[in-house]
Amino acid sequence: MKRTRILAVVCLLVAGWLLARQVSWLGTGPERVMLAGTWYSLAVRPVDPVEVRVTSGRAEEVTLTAVMPSMGHAQSPVGTVRAGADRFVAEQDVFTMAGVWELSVTVSGTQGSEVITFSTAVAR
Numbered sequence: 001m002k003r004t005r006i007l008a009v010v011c012l013l014v015a016g017w018l019l020a021r022q023v024s025w026l027g028t029g030p031e032r033v034m035l036a037g038t039w040y041s042l043a044v045r046p047v048d049p050v051e052v053r054v055t056s057g058r059a060e061e062v063t064l065t066a067v068m069p070s071m072g073h074a075q076s077p078v079g080t081v082r083a084g085a086d087r088f089v090a091e092q093d094v095f096t097m098a099g100v101w102e103l104s105v106t107v108s109g110t111q112g113s114e115v116i117t118f119s120t121a122v123a124r
Contacts, residue, residue, distance in 0.1 A: 035118055039111035044103070046120040048093040050078075052105055054086045059109040062088040066095060067102045077106075098124040 032043040040057035052062050066075040080088035104117040
């Protein structure tokens with residue numbers, strides 16, 4: 001019984017540390033999530049305003065769609081504006097509340113169109 005409690009505490013501490021790293025509670029600022037699809041690779045900063053850097057492939061347009069499965073929330077797609085040769089910034093806030101979101105990044109460009117989806121924890 002004592003061993004089970006120790007294991008549970010260790011698991012909770014590790015989970016808390018991982019969550020804190022994801023939502024940048026450690027004071028280092030928002031971290032980027034590195035993603036790779038078939039045609040495009042991305043570095044995404046998943047805090048409002050969401051920023052997408054296309055690290056491989058030639059993107060012409062990027063659209064963001066956020067879904068919070070645990071609450072049944074789905075946001076309308078959000079467009080981005082080009083803020084550099086390979087950088088796109090959301091035109092409006094993507095996340096409406098704290099929690100775990102699935103963010104779909106739709107990238108269109110010379111290689112075609114591709115949707116890359118990942119989960120992220122958002123703090124407010």
